[in-house]
Amino acid sequence: MSKKPSKSPRVLVVDDEPDLRELVELTLLKMGLDVETADGVAGARARLDAGGIDLCLTDMRMQDGSGLDLLRHIESRGMDVPVAVITAYGSLDNAVEALKAGAFDYLAKPVSLDQLRTLVRSALEVDKPAGKPGAVGDKPFIGDSPAIRHALQLIDRLARSQAPVYITGESGSGKERAARLIHAQSSRSAQAFVPVNCGAIPENLMESEFFGHKKGAFTGADGERDGFFQAAEGGTLFLDEVADLPLGMQVKLLRVIQEKRVRKLGDTREVPVDVRIVCATHQDLAKCVEDGRFRQDLYYRLNVIELKMPALREMREDIAQIAHGVLARLAQQNGMDEPPLARDAIEALTAYDFPGNVRELENILERALALCDGQRISADDLQLRRTDDDGPLPSAAIGDKYPLQDYLDRMEKEAILEALDKTRFNRTQAAKILGVTFRSLRYRMERLGIN
Numbered sequence: 001m002s003k004k005p006s007k008s009p010r011v012l013v014v015d016d017e018p019d020l021r022e023l024v025e026l027t028l029l030k031m032g033l034d035v036e037t038a039d040g041v042a043g044a045r046a047r048l049d050a051g052g053i054d055l056c057l058t059d060m061r062m063q064d065g066s067g068l069d070l071l072r073h074i075e076s077r078g079m080d081v082p083v084a085v086i087t088a089y090g091s092l093d094n095a096v097e098a099l100k101a102g103a104f105d106y107l108a109k110p111v112s113l114d115q116l117r118t119l120v121r122s123a124l125e126v127d128k129p130a131g132k133p134g135a136v137g138d139k140p141f142i143g144d145s146p147a148i149r150h151a152l153q154l155i156d157r158l159a160r161s162q163a164p165v166y167i168t169g170e171s172g173s174g175k176e177r178a179a180r181l182i183h184a185q186s187s188r189s190a191q192a193f194v195p196v197n198c199g200a201i202p203e204n205l206m207e208s209e210f211f212g213h214k215k216g217a218f219t220g221a222d223g224e225r226d227g228f229f230q231a232a233e234g235g236t237l238f239l240d241e242v243a244d245l246p247l248g249m250q251v252k253l254l255r256v257i258q259e260k261r262v263r264k265l266g267d268t269r270e271v272p273v274d275v276r277i278v279c280a281t282h283q284d285l286a287k288c289v290e291d292g293r294f295r296q297d298l299y300y301r302l303n304v305i306e307l308k309m310p311a312l313r314e315m316r317e318d319i320a321q322i323a324h325g326v327l328a329r330l331a332q333q334n335g336m337d338e339p340p341l342a343r344d345a346i347e348a349l350t351a352y353d354f355p356g357n358v359r360e361l362e363n364i365l366e367r368a369l370a371l372c373d374g375q376r377i378s379a380d381d382l383q384l385r386r387t388d389d390d391g392p393l394p395s396a397a398i399g400d401k402y403p404l405q406d407y408l409d410r411m412e413k414e415a416i417l418e419a420l421d422k423t424r425f426n427r428t429q430a431a432k433i434l435g436v437t438f439r440s441l442r443y444r445m446e447r448l449g450i451n
Helices: 018-030 041-050 067-076 089-101 113-123 146-158 175-184 203-211 247-259 285-290 296-302 312-333 343-351 357-371 395-399 404-422 427-434 438-448
Strands: 010-014 034-038 055-059 083-087 105-108 165-168 193-197 236-240 276-281 305-308
Touching: 010 018, 010 041, 018 034, 018 113, 034 041, 041 055, 041 067, 055 067, 055 113, 067 083, 067 089, 083 089, 089 105, 089 296, 105 113, 146 175, 146 305, 146 312, 165 175, 175 193, 175 236, 175 276, 203 247, 247 296, 285 296, 312 343, 312 357, 343 357, 357 404, 404 427, 404 438, 427 438
Parallel strands: 010 034, 010 055, 055 083, 083 105, 165 276, 165 305, 193 236, 236 276
Antiparallel strands: none
């Protein structure tokens, strides 16, 4: 009697240990999946070549080869099959090697069936239509230069993986926006994206903020509270300025990443978490490791795949297009028509080096929008400063200190915006950075029109 065609996803389980192979097979069958098995690399290659496999779960080390051999085979044949590797608990370095080679995710022995089910559900959603970026009416990135095209191509590939991602780039180059785009295009897009500024959390609160706490765990813990990991369950946890984590916290973070389990402060139980880690910093993390400020083993775990966001000066051909996009948004926020950029303004922006990247461009255009006559924005309205130390500042830069009150207001506004940006608009923390009271900051924001 012929077997009816099945519409269920088909999973190939590859392991030379019969007991583990059977355990995984039974678990997947209970999930309603079709399962085929192979006891080694040779049999797995033959079955993959026959087609129809939606996911491959493979042991890392087998008698006739390794999971890496299967990864290379799938890649060389151009197969669209996500691969997850199962590795011994003491050999987690193998998992990193597999992730670098293109594995979707990994499981450590002894296999947790809860983690297995979570991994399989996530993997089988990879080929579903990607979620849309969260920006309303905005493209996350504007431009068509080789630098931004390369970054977007890598983001598209990263969205199909569960591997940790390390995003590098100068301040203002769009690292968080890239992390959000990776999340939005991934199988995790329906779940939370939780951004964390590691440099804005007091060290004594860090463990509670990351892992949560039980009632009575410490003075002031009046109730139970989830941490960042629980908030990001099923989604993505974005660790911005990860180089600012103290060494003690780095140890705890490493353990959670390796074991995929967290324990709240004051609790005796560990619970599994399904979270993808994406981190970023403008610092040179490898240099931080050399200086002893960042653990090498954590760096090794976080820097599985690196995404470098280009500086604005590396994509000069896109500056005019990006400026028009920023101006359109600012004009809409202010309820006015977008003034065009004069030719000399476009030339000045294209020639400028933008040490603060897109964030600096936004500040420059916001100021120009306030200074222009409403008809167009000229180079004088931009008030660009020289970025080198040769010679005096242009006359426009000298004159912009007058009238004095306008100049002081601009400087104060820039300082407040920078502090708010560093603290992700946490006004209490921003007030501490600026050395003023919360009430004083609120008054200054109202006076300067900062919403």
